[in-house]
Amino acid sequence: MAHQVPDDGTLLPLMEEFYTIQGEGYNTGKAAYFIRLGGCDVGCHWCDVKESWDAELHPLTAADMIVANAKIHPSKAVVVTGGEPLIYNLDYLTAKLHEEGIKTFIETSGAYPLSGDWDWVCLSPKKFKAPMQNVADKAHELKVIIFNKSDFEFAEHNAKLVAPDCKLYLQPEWSKNKEMAPLIVEYVMNNPQWEISLQTHKYLNIP
Ligand SMILES: C[S@@+](CC[C@H](N)C(=O)[O-])C[C@H]1O[C@@H](n2cnc3c(N)ncnc32)[C@H](O)[C@@H]1O
Ligand SMILES: Nc1nc2[nH]cc(C(=O)O)c2c(=O)[nH]1
Ligand code: SF4
Numbered sequence: 370m371a372h373q374v375p376d377d378g379t380l381l382p383l384m385e386e387f388y389t390i391q392g393e394g395y396n397t398g399k400a401a402y403f404i405r406l407g408g409c410d411v412g413c414h415w416c417d418v419k420e421s422w423d424a425e426l427h428p429l430t431a432a433d434m435i436v437a438n439a440k441i442h443p444s445k446a447v448v449v450t451g452g453e454p455l456i457y458n459l460d461y462l463t464a465k466l467h468e469e470g471i472k473t474f475i476e477t478s479g480a481y482p483l484s485g486d487w488d489w490v491c492l493s494p495k496k497f498k499a500p501m502q503n504v505a506d507k508a509h510e511l512k513v514i515i516f517n518k519s520d521f522e523f524a525e526h527n528a529k530l531v532a533p534d535c536k537l538y539l540q541p542e543w544s545k546n547k548e549m550a551p552l553i554v555e556y557v558m559n560n561p562q563w564e565i566s567l568q569t570h571k572y573l574n575i576p
């Protein structure tokens with residue numbers, strides 16, 4: 370049985386929250402408070418946070434408490450991730466963060482409809498559950514994970530779904546880094562509308 374998560378977004382299954390440096394994509398290198406919500410049914414076999422998948426393992430937590438924890442940190446930016454955060458209604462959380470003057474960033478597969486008011490949307494679409502067009506429309510950044518050669522085609526397919534000014538990133542799947550990095554380098558040199566995103570926090574050994 371799933372948690373009875375109220376649909377007003379006042380209670381959310383919280384896996385962990387931590388203050389760190391955004392490791393990936395356009396905002397790489399910027400300090401941010403991360404909020405990781407539990408629950409995901411997309412099923413990426415290479416997912417680096419499988420412990421997040423079962424929402425039941427993660428306590429329902431007041432969004433007000435999450436905001437109170439976020440606001441004591443020096444960076445006024447929050448990254449909401451998961452799991453798949455868009456399973457939940459994030460309107461209440463982002464409204465409260467904005468009331469505190471905190472910028473709202475999201476990491477999402479786009480598999481669920483967009484909720485919340487976002488200063489930055491990172492869409493990382495997955496073959497296993499296609500992204501919704503209303504998320505693609507709002508994406509500031511498209512970040513495609515390259516696990517094998519066929520993922521370049523998947524990346525181009527998704528690039529057609531996002532707005533013309535959306536930033537385009539290719540990010541090696543961590544375990545295939547050695548194999549895929551040279552192919553990504555070559556691809557970006559030939560297709561310079563794309564840029565490379567690395568999971569820099571893993572090189573730095575920080576969360
Ligand atoms: C764990 S996911 C959580 C947010 C959301 N479910 C999603 O997939 O976008 C956060 C980011 O990590 C990326 N990611 C997950 N596992 C990865 C891996 N093994 N190598 C590289 N990136 C990975 C995802 O594509 C996504 O951009
Ligand atoms: N430092 C750091 N940056 C990140 N950017 C996206 C992450 C995520 O798991 O969503 C992540 C993460 O887990 N850690
Ligand atoms: S969508 Fe995100 S959290 Fe879900 S399995 Fe894929 S990478 Fe992991």
Ligand SMILES: [Mg+2]
Binds near residue numbers: 418
């Ligand atoms: Mg991560």
